[in-house]
Amino acid sequence: MNPITDVTDITDITVKQAYNQGRQILSKAGLDSPAFDALCLLSPVFGIRSRAELAIRGEQTVSPTQQEAYETLIRRRLREPLQYLLGQWEFDGMPLYVGKGVLVPREDTLALVEAAQEALEDVPSPRILDLCAGTGAVGLALARRIPDAKVTCVELSEDALPYLRRNIEAYGGDRVSCEVGNVLEQPRLSGTFHAIVSNPPYIPTSDIAGLQWEVRQEPAMALDGGTDGLDFYRAICARWTKLLLPGGTLAFEIGYDIREGVIAVMKQHGIGHIHERKDFSGISRCIFGTRVAKTPI
Ligand code: GLN
Numbered sequence: 001m002n003p004i005t006d007v008t009d010i011t012d013i014t015v016k017q018a019y020n021q022g023r024q025i026l027s028k029a030g031l032d033s034p035a036f037d038a039l040c041l042l043s044p045v046f047g048i049r050s051r052a053e054l055a056i057r058g059e060q061t062v063s064p065t066q067q068e069a070y071e072t073l074i075r076r077r078l079r080e081p082l083q084y085l086l087g088q089w090e091f092d093g094m095p096l097y098v099g100k101g102v103l104v105p106r107e108d109t110l111a112l113v114e115a116a117q118e119a120l121e122d123v124p125s126p127r128i129l130d131l132c133a134g135t136g137a138v139g140l141a142l143a144r145r146i147p148d149a150k151v152t153c154v155e156l157s158e159d160a161l162p163y164l165r166r167n168i169e170a171y172g173g174d175r176v177s178c179e180v181g182n183v184l185e186q187p188r189l190s191g192t193f194h195a196i197v198s199n200p201p202y203i204p205t206s207d208i209a210g211l212q213w214e215v216r217q218e219p220a221m222a223l224d225g226g227t228d229g230l231d232f233y234r235a236i237c238a239r240w241t242k243l244l245l246p247g248g249t250l251a252f253e254i255g256y257d258i259r260e261g262v263i264a265v266m267k268q269h270g271i272g273h274i275h276e277r278k279d280f281s282g283i284s285r286c287i288f289g290t291r292v293a294k295t296p297i
Contacts, residue, residue: 012061014059014061015046015048015059016054019042019054022074041070042054044073073085079217081218084099087099091105092113094141096167096171097170098135100217101219102164102218102219103219104135105135109137109199110141111278112251115275116251119290127151127194128151128194129195129197130153131236132198132232133164134160135160136163138198139151139176143171153176153179154180155181156180184232186239191243193244196236196241196244201232202223202225202229202255203255205224205225229255230261237266237269246292247291248290250271250290251288252286253285253286254287259284266289271289273289
């Protein structure tokens with residue numbers, strides 16, 4: 001929306017004052033980062049994207065319509081994740097489309113992206129399969145980092161697919177494609193891959209209710225990994241690694257307490273040379289290995 005020009009539309013409140021009010025509402029409600037959130041929410045209403053822009057344009061007056069729009073976003077923030085309200089969230093340099101129905105990409109997931117990228121360093125024109133793709137964060141980041149890679153993203157959720165398709169259109173060019181499929185079932189895809197990557201649902205079912213309220217706004221389908229959190233790792237290792245070329249890489253994101261379980265499942269299914277990679281907090285976040293079995297698994 002443009003800054004107001006019509007004098008009949010002027011209130012006596014400035015952008016800076018609207019921001020301060022917003023920040024206070026979020027702060028009183030006990031949100032973790034009220035100033036950051038109030039600043040981010042200026043963007044959809046006023047087009048202000050940084051503290052520097054707020055300093056420059058802070059004395060401009062706002063229209064009642066703008067004030068109401070901003071306050072509505074602030075109030076919604078008490079019940080909804082910031083990323084869903086903004087509609088886009090950056091991952092690895094790409095402002096991915098996000099919203100209700102799809103998992104918001106986390107920075108931690110870069111551990112998976114980096115591990116897969118390194119494993120594919122010497123592979124010309126690698127073919128990559130991204131299972132439980134969600135927004136497409138992992139597959140799209142790999143396609144961007146490896147210019148001759150071809151990526152197939154698999155997703156089942158009707159709610160997540162529109163975001164995935166939009167992100168592929170915006171950032172994937174003709175090297176990233178999307179397949180509708182259930183990772184818990186046998187693949188209906190043909191072809192072989194140099195790497196399979198996945199950030200599957202991995203929270204044990206009984207932990208879901210105790211998650212932070214914001215995480216509970218995200219789709220249970222993207223979080224719930226079954227009784228021990230390992231359902232998807234088992235299915236991927238048992239059913240999908242047959243699409244992996246011998247010597248190909250299988251790389252998973254994992255939750256903080258399922259490391260041993262994931263390693264055991266991988267070993268059972270002919271995955272060797274298993275390594276891990278930590279996230280920015282020093283938590284083991286990615287487990288990866290190579291398909292050593294030569295015969296079909
Ligand atoms: N990393 C997410 C969380 O901590 C979980 C994502 C997943 O289950 N793959 O909430």
